[in-house]
Amino acid sequence: MTFLTLLLQAAPGGGFTSLLFPILIGAVLYFFMIRPQQRKTAEAKSFRESLVKGSRVVTIGGLHGTLVEVGPETVLLEVERGQRLRFDRNAIARLAGSPATEATTTASPA
Known part of the structure; x- marks a missing residue:
């Protein structure tokens, strides 16, 4: 079984496993979308300050x-x-x- 299958078959009673999926999605969004955009913005700001x-x-x-x-x-x-x-x-x-x-x-x- 894959990790995702295990997450989807988590007990409906809750627990740590049901919280793991939203935390995982948040981490993926941060590292693949938010962090690169912040880096690009910082580079543009430093470029414009160095004119x-x-x-x-x-x-x-x-x-x-x-x-x-x-x-x-x-x-x-x-x-x-x-x-x-x-x-x-x-x-x-x-x-x-x-x-x-x-x-x-x-x-x-x-």
């Missing part, structure tokens, strides 16, 4: 530019020949020369 003037970045809308000014809440992005746009810091998706973009642009067409 410096002069970095080439891409916004969440796909706009490429160079950071001219970095404030606590906003950044000033120079996009083309003096055109400057102010964005919220959360709108910066990644650096323009990140490995993910280099891998897709340097791959030769089949």
